[in-house]
Structure formats: structure tokens, C-alpha cells
Amino acid sequence: MSNDVHKPVRYGTSFKDGTDKIQFWRVFLKHYAHPLADWINTWPNNPSNYRETMGKYCKEVKKLSLEITEAITESLGIGPTYMSNKLEDGLQVITVNCYPPCPNPEIALGLPPHSDYSCLTIVLQSCPGLEIMHTEEGAWKQVPQLHGALQVHGGDHFEVLSNGLYKSVVHRTTLIRERTRISIASLHNLGLDEKMGTAKELVDEEHPGRYKESSFKDFLNFPSTNDLAEGKSFINTLKI
Ligand SMILES: O=C(O)CCC(=O)C(=O)O
Numbered sequence: 222m223s224n225d226v227h228k229p230v231r232y233g234t235s236f237k238d239g240t241d242k243i244q245f246w247r248v249f250l251k252h253y254a255h256p257l258a259d260w261i262n263t264w265p266n267n268p269s270n271y272r273e274t275m276g277k278y279c280k281e282v283k284k285l286s287l288e289i290t291e292a293i294t295e296s297l298g299i300g301p302t303y304m305s306n307k308l309e310d311g312l313q314v315i316t317v318n319c320y321p322p323c324p325n326p327e328i329a330l331g332l333p334p335h336s337d338y339s340c341l342t343i344v345l346q347s348c349p350g351l352e353i354m355h356t357e358e359g360a361w362k363q364v365p366q367l368h369g370a371l372q373v374h375g376g377d378h379f380e381v382l383s384n385g386l387y388k389s390v391v392h393r394t395t396l397i398r399e400r401t402r403i404s405i406a407s408l409h410n411l412g413l414d415e416k417m418g419t420a421k422e423l424v425d426e427e428h429p430g431r432y433k434e435s436s437f438k439d440f441l442n443f444p445s446t447n448d449l450a451e452g453k454s455f456i457n458t459l460k461i
């Protein structure tokens with residue numbers, strides 16, 4: 222197992238590589254995926270079709286992330302191409318999550334409540350288990366698993382970009398007694414050193430900027446543990 226957050230391929234258990242006080246019921250593989258040619262040779266080659274199959278999937282979801290981003294920035298009134306170049310050249314981080322069968326799913330979680338440090342995240346799940354916090358109702362809602370359907374949720378960076386108009390989606394994963402659950406999360410980010418700030422078009426006297434700028438590298442260097450319940454999430458450190 223490796224807990225060096227700057228390594229291109231990381232394996233781990235629980236939440237954040239090797240730093241957790243409480244253990245969560247998950248093993249994961251994390252790697253970069255864009256540009257594909259730069260990373261594919263660093264990926265595992267067992268099973269033998271992993272690189273080919275995952276490579277195709279990564280390209281498709283990257284394309285989808287750009288289309289969704291265009292729709293989001295257009296809805297914010299800052300134009301469909303506002304983020305295009307930055308996101309196109311940005312990092313795509315893939316997490317393959319494996320949640321083994323759990324004898325006591327009532328008292329354990331696969332992943333604690335968290336928001337993703339991404340612009341947006343696209344998740345493919347093998348069976349239900351992903352839940353999102355419905356903020357108005359204050360209740361967890363299970364994301365149904367429709368065959369091959371992808372779940373898309375906004376991450377911290379779109380909250381910052383939109384000055385809080387879009388809220389980063391808080392989510393968690395529950396466990397199953399009978400079988401293993403697999404999910405693939407694709408996180409779409411800007412480049413490592415590229416700072417995300419609030420769109421200046423959305424800031425004026427009546428709507429002052431509510432977030433500090435940050436880069437993906439700032440996030441990697443954030444010494445977080447999984448004490449998220451105590452509010453130690455990265456997005457909270459960005460709020461002005
Ligand atoms: O397993 C899932 O459905 C979601 C995983 C997740 O939230 C993550 O990897 O950040």
C-alpha cells in the first residue's frame with residue numbers, strides 16, 4: 222500500500238490513503254487517466270484487458286464531463302466554453318472502489334459522508350449503495366442503479382466557480398451483506414497547479430466572493446483525515 226498522494230497509481234483501504242483514524246469498508250485503486258497515453262502504461266495490467274477496457278471508458282466519460290460542464294457554465298450565464306480548455310487539459314482521476322460483503326451493514330459504511338474535490342464526478346456502480354444527502358429534506362437518498370446508468374454529481378470546484386449557486390454534493394456509500402459492490406468514480410479536475418476561483422462575472426457588491434482560490438495540489442497537500450463529521454472538509458477551509 223502507498224500513502225504518497227503524489228504517486229500516479231495508488232492502492233489503499235478506507236478513505237484517504239493510510240491516514241484514517243476510523244477504518245472504512247473499502248479497498249481502492251486510484252490512478253490518473255488523461256491524457257491517456259501519458260498514464261495507461263502505469264496502470265495495472267492484470268486483468269489483461271484492464272488497460273484497454275478502462276481506457277475506452279475513461280475517454281467516454283472525459284467527453285461527457287466536457288459536455289456537462291458546458292451545460293453548467295451556460296446555465297450560470299458565463300457561457301458554454303468558459304471552462305472548456307482548462308477542463309479539457311485538466312486531470313482525470315479514476316478511483317476503482319471495491320466494497321467486500323459486510324456482515325454488519327447496519328453499523329458500518331463503505332465511505333463516510335464527503336464531497337469530492339473535483340469540478341464534477343461521474344460514477345458507475347455495480348449495484349445500489351451510493352447515497353446522496355438531500356439538503357432540503359436533510360435525508361440520505363439512495364442513487365438507483367439502472368443498468369449502465371451513470372451518476373453525475375458536482376464537486377467542490379463547481380461550488381467555488383459558481384460562488385455557491387451549485388453546492389458540492391455530499392455523498393456516502395453503504396454496504397451489502399451478500400455481495401461485493403464495485404464502483405468506478407471518475408473525478409474531473411483542472412491541472413495540478415491551476416487555481417479555481419469564483420467566476421468574476423458572478424461577483425459584485427451584492428454578491429461578494431465567498432470562496433478562496435485553490436488548486437488540486439493544494440487539496441493533495443491538505444492534511445485531511447476522515448474526520449469529516451467534524452467538518453474538516455477541504456471546501457470548508459475555502460469559505461471566506
Ligand atoms: O462507491 C461509490 O458509489 C462512490 C465512491 C465515491 O464517492 C468516491 O470514490 O469518491
Ligand SMILES: [Fe+2]
Pocket residue numbers: 335336337392406
Ligand atoms: Fe466521492
